[in-house]
Amino acid sequence: MEGLCATQEQLHTFHSIDREVFSRMVINLMRDPAECLIIVAAWLWLEQMGYPNIIVFMPSLSDAVVDLLANEMALALSSLTTTTAALPSFMPGTSALMSRTISADLFHRNRFTAVAGIKSFLTTVCSRAFSDILQSICPLARNGSGQLVIPGFPHPVFGNLTVSSSASRGRNGNVLVPPPTTEVWGWDPNSSGASEDDKTLFLTFSRGFPVTKEEVTELFTRKYGEGSVVSVLMQENVAAAGGGDQQQPLFARMVMRSVVVVDEVLNGERIAKFRINGKHIWARKYERREQAAAPTPPPV
Structure with a gap:
C-alpha cells in the first residue's frame, strides 16, 4: 500500500x-x-x-x-x-x-x-x-x-x-x-471515478407509443458505440396505456459508460430528442430528486 x-x-x-x-x-x-x-x-x-x-x-x-x-x-x-x-x-x-x-x-x-x-x-x-x-x-x-x-x-x-x-x-x-x-x-474522463449519478440520463417516452428496454439499448448503442450503455432501468408499477392490458413505461434511467458520453448525447442542450421505430425518446441529465426511490439498474 x-x-x-x-x-x-x-x-x-x-x-x-x-x-x-x-x-x-x-x-x-x-x-x-x-x-x-x-x-x-x-x-x-x-x-x-x-x-x-x-x-x-x-x-x-x-x-x-x-x-x-x-x-x-x-x-x-x-x-x-x-x-x-x-x-x-x-x-x-x-x-x-x-x-x-x-x-x-x-x-x-x-x-x-x-x-x-x-x-x-x-x-x-x-x-x-x-x-x-x-x-x-x-x-x-x-x-x-x-x-x-x-x-x-x-x-x-x-x-x-x-x-x-x-x-x-x-x-x-x-x-x-x-x-x-x-x-x-490526474483524472481520466473514461474512468469509474465519476459517480453513477454523474453518468446517468433520464429518459421520457410518449404515452401511447410504448418503448422497450431493448429499443433504448439498441438506439444509444448504435449511436454512441458498443458498451456506451451500461444499464437501463425502465419505470416499474406502471398503469396500462389507454385502459388496456399492456403496461407502458413513461420514463427510464440510463447509465452511460462515462460522463463524456452524457455530454455527447446532450450536445450542449438541456433536452435531446431521439427517434426509434417511429417513437420519440427525450433525454436529459438525471437528477437524484427525479427518481429518489428507484433501485440501481441491472447491467444491460
Whole structure:
C-alpha cells in the first residue's frame, strides 16, 4: 500500500508551479480562495483533456496577465451554472498562451464532463496540494473537526470541499491517506471515478407509443458505440396505456459508460430528442430528486 501513498513533500514538489500560481492569485491578487481553487482545477482539467498546459507559463507572467487569465476562466466557468446556450465568449489571453482557440462554449458543450473533471481535481489535487496555503490565509476558519472551512463551499455546481492539514496525514505528519496514485496526479474522463449519478440520463417516452428496454439499448448503442450503455432501468408499477392490458413505461434511467458520453448525447442542450421505430425518446441529465426511490439498474 505504501507504493500508493504520496507524502506531502512529494505532492508539493509535483505541483510546485500550481502552488506558486495559486499563491499569487490569493495573496498578491487577493482573489477569492474558493474561486481560485476552482480556476486552477479547471486549468488542470483542460490539460488532462489534451489542451496545452498554461500554468507552466504563468510564473514568468505579470500579475496583471495572470489576473486576466483568471478572469477569462471565471467567465467561462459561469456557463456551467446555466442550462441555456452560452455566448461564444472568446478567451483571447488563454487562446494566445495555448496557441489554440478556446472559448466559454467549450465548457457549455461539455458541461457534465467539465463538472465531473473539475470536481475531481478539486478534491484529489487542489484540496491536498494547497492545504498549507489555505491555512495561512484562513488561520481562524477551522471547524471543530480540524478541517478548514473555505467560504464559497459547498459550491452550487461543484459541491463541498474538505481541506485538512493534519487529519489527512499519518502518524508522522507527512503521509497522506493512501489513494490510488492516478487520483493524486490526474483524472481520466473514461474512468469509474465519476459517480453513477454523474453518468446517468433520464429518459421520457410518449404515452401511447410504448418503448422497450431493448429499443433504448439498441438506439444509444448504435449511436454512441458498443458498451456506451451500461444499464437501463425502465419505470416499474406502471398503469396500462389507454385502459388496456399492456403496461407502458413513461420514463427510464440510463447509465452511460462515462460522463463524456452524457455530454455527447446532450450536445450542449438541456433536452435531446431521439427517434426509434417511429417513437420519440427525450433525454436529459438525471437528477437524484427525479427518481429518489428507484433501485440501481441491472447491467444491460
